Amino acid sequence: MDFFILNINFFAEKKLPLLHIVLPIGISFFTFQLIAYLIDSYRCKTKGYSFLNYLLFITFFPQLIVGPIVHHRDVVPQYEDPNTSELNYKNISMGIFLFSIGCAKKILIADPLTSWAQPAFSHAQELTMLESWFSSISYTLSYYFDLSGYADMAIGLGSMFNIKIPINFNSPYKARNFADYWRRWHMTLSRFLGDYIFRSIFHKGDSARKFYFAIFITFLVSGFWHGAGWTFVVWGIFNGIFVIFAHAMTRANKRLPFFLAWFLTFSGVVLVRILFVSASFGDAIYVVKTLFDFSNLQFSGIPYASVGQLIYIAIGFFIVFFLPNSMEIKEKFRPNLKFAVFSAILLIFSMLNMSNVGDFLYFQF
DSSP states (O other): OHHHHHHHHHHHTOOOOOOOOOOOTTHHHHHHHHHHHHHHHHTTOSTTOOHHHHHHHHHOGGGTTTOOOOOHHHHHHHHHOGGGGSOOHHHHHHHHHHHHHHHIIIIIIIHHHHHHHHHHHHTGGGOOHHHHHHHHHHHHHHHHHHHHHHHHHHHHHHHHTTOOOOOOOSOGGGOSSHHHHHHHSSHHHHHHHIIIIIHHHOOTTOOHHHHHHHHHHHHHHHHHHHOSSHHHHHHHHHHHHHHHHHHHHHHTTOOOOHHHHHHHHHHHHHHHHHHHHOSSHHHHHHHHHHTTOGGGOSOOSSTTSOHHHHHHHHHHHHHHHHSOOHHHHHHTOOSSHHHHHHHHHHHHHHHHTGGGOOOOGGGGO
């Protein structure tokens, strides 16, 4: 409402007061689950669900506030399975293992990177070239470790209750184009948008023009979902255009060399992340321009870039590009001493840093 009122005030030169409506944390996530349920209920795809299982589907706490966005067909049948209520020590140990990885991602990697990037973007117009690079890369990495860390913790908690929550990330920064990137990043969001937006517009046999139009509208909705502001809307538009280009190249049977394709994709991810986190278009444009302003190499004196930050960026890059992701590690999990010690070390170091823990970045959505 405030977004619409601001635009009415701007374009119509009015002075309507803002409402400042207070919303619960994570409202965008559980409303998506409810929308999917209501649509499928209208289509008679939810017959037989008990009211108790419906309530559990809506309020299941591990993924309630930051996802993954769970579809009812993924979990309600598990609630109905009598084996779900049995104590399963293997699932509990698996859950603790995944939870420890998620904690470490969030507390030991995401939070330090965010603590450098947020102050920098709060003073975006003061950044030099190196500071812009440091801050932009830090935010790009921190958003991945923050959100995927929460997803790992949610999946781990679900496993403790014998509930399999769908994976949400599959090494997105290894993608070679934006279509591949969105199949790997926030996968449950992509699935919701695909099922309930894209497929409501495009149907099998429709023209290529309608296919691309459906992609564009889907990402426009995605941008507005992330935040009621023009930077988010334009962010969605840019992502939609990049995905359209990727599909157009695939349809034309064009393929870039792997490294070039990856480099262009990751560069695009960094650029749209700058737009995503900037307070205004002016800040975003300044940071992007400064990335290539070789006359502005010196540090401004504000501690946004440091050796410590560079080390964290290097660690983040190494984990993202050279180590298996959480779900790949999960496949090798065994309830033995080696994995118990690994989990304990991650949890201990995470708990030792609890005094510095920050809010999850997606709490704002």
